[in-house]
Amino acid sequence: MDLRISSTPLPFASALAARRTATPQGGTQEAGFSGALKGALNAVSKAQNQADELQKQVQLDNPKVSLEETMVAIQKAQVSFQATLQVRNRLVQAYTDIMNMQV
Numbered sequence: 357m358d359l360r361i362s363s364t365p366l367p368f369a370s371a372l373a374a375r376r377t378a379t380p381q382g383g384t385q386e387a388g389f390s391g392a393l394k395g396a397l398n399a400v401s402k403a404q405n406q407a408d409e410l411q412k413q414v415q416l417d418n419p420k421v422s423l424e425e426t427m428v429a430i431q432k433a434q435v436s437f438q439a440t441l442q443v444r445n446r447l448v449q450a451y452t453d454i455m456n457m458q459v
Contacts, residue, residue: 396443400436407433 407429413421 396440400433400440403429403433403436 407426410421410426410429414423414426
């Protein structure tokens with residue numbers, strides 16, 4: 357199964373932007389793969405929380421929140437989560453392949 361990712365994937369584009377602007381408490385930027393992964397996971401979590409909040413507001417009949425906006429937010433959160441899940445699956449597969457290599 358070959359998965360193609362568009363030029364601007366949601367969780368990772370957000371992670372790169374977050375990595376460029378945010379600095380940890382120590383004052384130095386966390387660089388590398390772990391920083392990008394943490395940023396991507398935070399972006400996915402934020403998208404899911406936003407979708408949940410919009411869904412609650414629609415259920416409470418808030419006139420400021422539209423159903424269309426809520427459905428788009430839910431779909432974005434779902435796509436972000438699925439992309440993150442595929443990255444995790446690829447990482448686990450790569451780890452398994454490396455562990456099975458003969459030295």
